Amino acid sequence: MKNKIYITGIGGISAQKNDFAENPLVYEQLIFKAHTPNFKEFIKPMALRRMSQAVKMGVTTALLALKDAKVELPEAIITGTGEGCKKDTERFLEKLLDQREDLLNPTPFIQSTHNTIGGQIALHLGCKNYNVTYSQNSASLESAFIDAQLLLSENPKSNNILVGGVDEVSEVISGFRNLDQQLKTKKIKNLDLFKDDSPGTIASEGSHFFLLTSEIKESTYAELIDLGIINSVSTQGLTSEVESFLTNNQLKPEDIDVVILGNNGDNRFDHFYENLQQGIFKNTQQLVYKHLIGEYETATGFAFLLAANILKSGEIPGILKANNIPEVKTKNILIYNQYLARDHSLSLLRAV
Amino acid sequence: MNKGVAITGMGIVSAIGSNTAMNYEALVSGKSGIDYPKNLLTKHKDLPVGEIALTNKDMAEKLRLPKDHLYTRAALLGVTAIKEAVEQSRLKIDSHTGLVSGTSVGGIDATEKFFTEFAAGNSENKEFIRAQHPGFTTQKIADYFGITGFVSTISTACSSSANAIMLGARLIKAGKLKRVIVGGTDCLTRFTLNGFNSLKILSKEPCQAFDENRYGLNLGEGAAYLILEAEDEIKDREVLGRLKAYGNSNDAFHQTASSADGEGAYLAMQKALITANIPLNAIDYINAHGTGTKNNDAAESVALQRIFNNEVPKFSSTKAFTGHALAAAGALEAVYSLLNIKKSQIFPNLNFSHPMQSSDLIPVTKLEQQKVNTVLSNSFGFGGNCTSLIFARDEK
Numbered sequence: 215m216k217n218k219i220y221i222t223g224i225g226g227i228s229a230q231k232n233d234f235a236e237n238p239l240v241y242e243q244l245i246f247k248a249h250t251p252n253f254k255e256f257i258k259p260m261a262l263r264r265m266s267q268a269v270k271m272g273v274t275t276a277l278l279a280l281k282d283a284k285v286e287l288p289e290a291i292i293t294g295t296g297e298g299c300k301k302d303t304e305r306f307l308e309k310l311l312d313q314r315e316d317l318l319n320p321t322p323f324i325q326s327t328h329n330t331i332g333g334q335i336a337l338h339l340g341c342k343n344y345n346v347t348y349s350q351n352s353a354s355l356e357s358a359f360i361d362a363q364l365l366l367s368e369n370p371k372s373n374n375i376l377v378g379g380v381d382e383v384s385e386v387i388s389g390f391r392n393l394d395q396q397l398k399t400k401k402i403k404n405l406d407l408f409k410d411d412s413p414g415t416i417a418s419e420g421s422h423f424f425l426l427t428s429e430i431k432e433s434t435y436a437e438l439i440d441l442g443i444i445n446s447v448s449t450q451g452l453t454s455e456v457e458s459f460l461t462n463n464q465l466k467p468e469d470i471d472v473v474i475l476g477n478n479g480d481n482r483f484d485h486f487y488e489n490l491q492q493g494i495f496k497n498t499q500q501l502v503y504k505h506l507i508g509e510y511e512t513a514t515g516f517a518f519l520l521a522a523n524i525l526k527s528g529e530i531p532g533i534l535k536a537n538n539i540p541e542v543k544t545k546n547i548l549i550y551n552q553y554l555a556r557d558h559s560l561s562l563l564r565a566v
Numbered sequence: 567m568n569k570g571v572a573i574t575g576m577g578i579v580s581a582i583g584s585n586t587a588m589n590y591e592a593l594v595s596g597k598s599g600i601d602y603p604k605n606l607l608t609k610h611k612d613l614p615v616g617e618i619a620l621t622n623k624d625m626a627e628k629l630r631l632p633k634d635h636l637y638t639r640a641a642l643l644g645v646t647a648i649k650e651a652v653e654q655s656r657l658k659i660d661s662h663t664g665l666v667s668g669t670s671v672g673g674i675d676a677t678e679k680f681f682t683e684f685a686a687g688n689s690e691n692k693e694f695i696r697a698q699h700p701g702f703t704t705q706k707i708a709d710y711f712g713i714t715g716f717v718s719t720i721s722t723a724c725s726s727s728a729n730a731i732m733l734g735a736r737l738i739k740a741g742k743l744k745r746v747i748v749g750g751t752d753c754l755t756r757f758t759l760n761g762f763n764s765l766k767i768l769s770k771e772p773c774q775a776f777d778e779n780r781y782g783l784n785l786g787e788g789a790a791y792l793i794l795e796a797e798d799e800i801k802d803r804e805v806l807g808r809l810k811a812y813g814n815s816n817d818a819f820h821q822t823a824s825s826a827d828g829e830g831a832y833l834a835m836q837k838a839l840i841t842a843n844i845p846l847n848a849i850d851y852i853n854a855h856g857t858g859t860k861n862n863d864a865a866e867s868v869a870l871q872r873i874f875n876n877e878v879p880k881f882s883s884t885k886a887f888t889g890h891a892l893a894a895a896g897a898l899e900a901v902y903s904l905l906n907i908k909k910s911q912i913f914p915n916l917n918f919s920h921p922m923q924s925s926d927l928i929p930v931t932k933l934e935q936q937k938v939n940t941v942l943s944n945s946f947g948f949g950g951n952c953t954s955l956i957f958a959r960d961e962k
Contacts (some may be wrong), residue, residue, distance in 0.1 A: 244739075291816070297699050298721065303674075307681055310760050315609050323761035324822045324948060327670060328700065328721035333949025336816040345816040345951060346729050349672075349721040351701035357718040364736045389696065390684045394692035444716035445708055511699075533936055556705060 217366045219438040223285065223425030225278025225378075226519045227251070227405075228507040229418045235531035238506055241421045242552045244297045244397045245315035245388050245506060250274075257273030257338070264321065265334070266301040268382035271421035272331035273338050280339075283425040288376035290344035291332050291413050292361050294354030296511020296560045298328035300384035308386070311480040331380050347394065352476075353443040354555035355379030355422075355512045356561060360441050362426055378423030391417055396554075400477070407479040408536075415478035418508025422515025424522075430566055435522035436547075438464055439562040446556055449489045456494065456550070459560045467494040471544045472524060475536070476551035478504040483555050490550065491536065499541070511560055514559065515550045521547040525565040568843055570808030570958055571735040572800050575655025575793035577647040578901045580888045581616030581786055590905055591915040594933055600772045600885050606754045613768050615753055616644065616786025616889020626785050629710070636693050638673035641706040643789035643894075644751035648707065648790050655793040655803065657745060664716035664743040666734045667704040667791075668726025669751030670893035670947075672719075673697030675755045680844050684713050703751065716743055721893070723947030724855075725814070727790070728896025728955055732793045732812040742797050749791030751899035758892065759785055765822065771917075773858030773890075775883035776867065776929050778920040781822075783857040786889020790897035805960040807904045810844075810940070813837025817950035823861050828869030830952035831855075831944065835873045838942065838954040848940050849879045849956075851912050853899045854929070855944040856883025857890050862946065867925035880913035880936075882929040896945035896953065903941040904959040 227248050230239055240248060248271065253262055256274045265273070272293065280288065305307060305322040324330075329347035336345050344365065347359035355378070362375040391397045398414040407416060426438065444452075444461050473495045475487045491500055507516050524530055524544055549561040578585065581599025582592035592599065599616045606617060625642040626635055627648075637645070657663065676697035685693060696702045706721040716737070720729045727750025734748030739830065752758075762768050762785055769782035794809065815837060824830065839846065855866055866899025870878045882900055891898055906912060915929035939959045946952045 246630045296701065303698070307757060310678070310756060311682060315756060315760050318760055318764040320761065320764035320910065323757075323764055326761075327723045327948045329723055329947070329949040329951055330821065331724075333816070333821060333951065336950060337821070340818050342816050342818050342830060344814050344951075345722075346720060346733075346814065347722050347949075348718055349695075349700040350704065351699060352717040353718065354701070360742075361733065364733075364740050364742075367740060368736065374675075386685055390695045393684060393687065393689040394695045396695075413876065443718065444715055445705070446714045511925075538569060 217370060217428040218368050219363060220427050220434045221424050221436050221438055221522045222427040222434045223279040223283025223429050224519055224522060225275035225282065226422045227275050228420035228516050229473055230506050234506055237535055238405060238533060242401055245383055247383055248419045249545050254430040258443065266299055266325060266382065268380050269331055269334050270300050272378065272380040273335055275421040275423040276335045276378060279376060279423040279425045285374050285425055287339060287341055288370055288374045290365055290375045291335050291341060292358040292377045293332035293347045293511055294358035294379040295328055295331060295347065295349055295381055296351050296354045297381050299326050299330050299350060300382060300387045303327040304384050304386045350559040351510050352551060353557035354561050355514055356441050356443050356559040363441060366428055373428045375426045376423060377426060378421060379518055380421040381419055381510040381512045383419040388417060392447055400438065404508065405505055410479060411481050413480055415480045415509045417510060420507060420515060421518055424518060434566055436525035437565050437566050438562045442560045444558040447558055449485055452491055456560060463562055466500040470498050470546050470548045471542055472499045472501060473549045474501045474521055474547060476504060476547045477502045486552050499539040500536040502536045503534055514549060517549045521549060521563045525563060568810065570647035571738050571794050571905065572805045572808035573792050573807050573809060574795050574800065574803055574805060575651035575657060576904055577650030578790040578898060579618060579643050579646045579789035580891065580898055581618055582887050584620060584646060586901060593887060596914060596916065598772060598780045598916055600889055608756050608759055610759060610763060611893055612770060612937060613759065614772060614784050615754055616784055618787055636699050637706050638703050639675045639753035640669055640673060640751040641703045643753060644707045645710045646829045647789040648711065648747055648791045651791045657793050659712055661715045661902050661951045663713055664737060664746040665708050665713045665747040666718050666720065666730040666746060666748045667707060668720045668730035668893045669700045669703055669752055670721055670723050670726055671755050671758055672703045674757045675753055676882040678756050706901050720812040722899035722951040723949055724892050724895055725945040725947040725951045725953040726893035728945035728953040729814060730866060731792060731809060731900055731955060732814065732953065735809045738794050738796050743796045745793065746906060747791050748794055752787060752892040752894045754785060754787040767859045769858060773886050774917040775858045775885055775915055776863050776922060776927060777855035777918050779860045780860065780863060782859050784889040786891040788888060788891040788894045788898050790894060790901045792900055807907050808958045809955060811838045811842035811956040814953045817952060819950055822948050824865035826865065828865035830950050831866055831869035831946055832872050834952040834954040835869065838956050842956045846874055849942050850938045851906055851941050852879055852881035853903050853941060853943040854881050854883045855946045857885055864924055867922060871925060878927060880912055880930050882913060884913055886916035899943050902956065903943050906941050907937045907957065907959050911935055915949065
């Protein structure tokens with residue numbers, strides 16, 4: 215008997231606070247940082263001093279997810295990060311170039327590897343269990359979820375898998391996004407992201423960790439039904455990919471009550487979403503969120519958080535709505551995302 | 567019975583050759599690929615490395631890429647290795663064919679080349695901005711072979727490709743994919759050479775794994791990939807061997823150093839052995855991680871002695887042939903493990919003369935002829951990441 219998978223604990227840090235539905239934070243820069251808690255409440259000052267933003271956010275949200283689910287030690291830690299520890303990478307690279315390969319401090323180098331976040335969470339928890347990091351652009355978090363799905367299906371006894379996605383903003387490397395049209399050319403308020411018909415988007419950072427269990431607990435939010443990643447597909451091909459993904463899960467497009475889409479205002483690539491919005495999900499409640507938290511490779515962590523909260527509370531914040539559909543009881547939510555036409559992902563969640 | 571996942575193809579490019587036959591030739595003749603850097607633009611010309619003689623231009627021409635291609639060195643190495651594997655297995659590529667690649671360095675070679683230019687706002691080479699991220703290199707490899715479905719990258723430092731091989735097997739077992747290309751690629755860069763140099767763990771001599779007087783590791787580069795397939799896909803094609811079991815564990819001790827008791831390594835081997843469901847003495851040979859650093863070899867020796875109750879099977883490290891190819895190491899050594907099985911030979915641990923006082927372990931130092939049915943291969947990385955794979959002969 216295949217294990218079911220439930221999202222039972224969540225920890226999230228993004229550019230928005232918990233009350234974003236009523237009081238969304240407004241940003242006017244093309245790159246903006248996350249709204250972070252006081253990290254000292256989670257991590258000892260000595261350890262904190264060496265940590266980059268990505269590690270601080272990752273460790274903190276991992277701890278929050280565990281606490282939420284009342285779990286002390288996870289059976290596995292699986293991390294997704296599209297761009298890894300950029301801050302330490304650029305610190306080491308700048309010194310290497312400036313000092314012409316001489317007298318380099320190793321600390322930023324050893325913290326620059328992509329699995330630093332997962333490794334530091336393990337170190338913090340004293341967790342010697344399975345620990346893997348995925349770095350496949352915008353399919354990084356979904357790759358991590360798929361690994362968790364495998365773990366939970368391989369062993370009927372497995373439980374308590376910690377899965378998360380983290381990406382940080384760094385001064386220099388994040389700024390390179392200005393050079394290759396990943397960003398808008400003119401300043402724009404985040405909340406106005408979809409009002410402007412132009413290339414590029416706005417970028418930010420964040421971390422979302424999820425504690426997955428094989429049984430329903432008091433804190434359980436939703437059931438994670440299935441995930442799929444598709445490296446490249448045409449706009450037309452996408453519709454049949456979505457349909458076959460749903461068919462594999464005994465669903466039709468009309469069974470989806472809410473679709474959470476990764477529109478980021480880039481008029482070169484948003485047609486992937488628009489094609490679904492005007493096509494198979496025309497009569498489905500469509501939600502968007504990147505005008506709140508910006509774009510980054512693991513931004514779908516926020517979409518998972520939204521889906522889990524909607525399925526638990528039954529409430530859909532108006533600020534997310536991209537169309538107006540009479541509200542029905544939400545049972546099935548589909549998350550679809552891509553970035554720069556690559557690394558597409560589909561994630562299906564259900565109410566418990 | 568746990569038969570393991572079928573391996574139907576393998577391909578490799580390393581400092582000792584740009585295909586499996588050349589690698590094998592060097593391994594049996596004891597010919598190391600370690601030398602001073604020629605192509606790598608670094609001032610540290612006194613640090614020996616396992617550099618691949620092929621330049622990016624050589625590889626791009628051979629692969630018939632257009633002049634303005636965006637393939638990083640790791641992507642070029644990756645494509646070169648996969649081409650061999652795909653041709654050998656006559657792999658069918660469709661939406662049920664996946665790619666899982668391990669890389670640590672990714673396209674940092676491009677980043678370090680253009681960083682100053684990007685930082686100054688010069689966008690001439692902007693197509694390489696995203697090359698820094700591991701997925702970029704994997705994407706280019708996927709594009710070359712027309713793989714459009716499941717494509718992912720694992721980045722767990724020096725255990726990346728071992729973890730990629732493990733994930734591929736799990737995807738096949740779960741029925742998520744019918745065929746998957748698994749392995750890893752990493753190239754030499756100033757970033758990693760200087761990184762390991764700043765940690766003072768690079769040896770100015772050819773590395774001496776498990777020797778009392780070892781100074782450190784030699785950095786290497788390379789790529790190697792295996793083709794894993796579901797049973798009903800194999801039909802009458804040759805099965806090179808089977809990935810029988812695997813285990814991953816975290817040392818949870820330090821970001822870069824291994825714990826003195828080698829706990830992470832011990833747990834990874836233990837998991838693999840339990841999954842394989844075989845007695846300890848069924849392991850004929852171990853391809854050790856054996857980087858030649860004080861810390862790794864000491865911790866790995868303790869872990870080996872603990873898990874095998876002081877009756878450690880024959881073992882050697884092949885790092886003195888190839889250098890430590892970081893994320894690709896596990897995949898290079900997977901190919902060597904399959905060669906051990908196929909050729910009934912154990913390749914030597916070069917440059918060994920004095921056993922470590924702490925363990926007294928003596929690796930295989932000369933080519934040995936012996937039937938090898940089962941090989942354990944270790945790969946350990948930064949972040950405490952430890953992975954062990956068990957390869958076995960295909961029993962008809």
